[in-house]
Amino acid sequence: MLVALVDFTVDPSQRQEALHVLLSEVATVTAMPQCRTFRPYCDPASESHVGIVHEWQDEAGFEAYLKSEDFAKIGEVLRPLMTSAPSSRRYRATPLET
Numbered sequence: 001m002l003v004a005l006v007d008f009t010v011d012p013s014q015r016q017e018a019l020h021v022l023l024s025e026v027a028t029v030t031a032m033p034q035c036r037t038f039r040p041y042c043d044p045a046s047e048s049h050v051g052i053v054h055e056w057q058d059e060a061g062f063e064a065y066l067k068s069e070d071f072a073k074i075g076e077v078l079r080p081l082m083t084s085a086p087s088s089r090r091y092r093a094t095p096l097e098t
Helices: 011-025 025-032 060-068 069-081
Strands: 002-009 035-039 049-054 087-092
Touching: 002 060, 011 035, 011 049, 011 069, 025 035, 049 060, 060 069
Parallel strands: none
Antiparallel strands: 002 049, 002 087, 035 049
């Protein structure tokens, strides 16, 4: 399994807009082959943080998402809202319990 953690910052006045964009894509992204989780969130300790937790069955599924029109569409809306470059960390993971 591949786990990807994405974090970025936005102006606090635009955080809800950024979260709304991501939440509106949850059903589309989780319907993609091999997607297990697409979970947007805001850090309650920061007024500017937005994050996403991804879980994909394998790296190929995640790479297909990154090349998709949906990913491009999300980026077109979110990138102008960002006040920092996104940080993306990816991990190969083996679930120990479900």
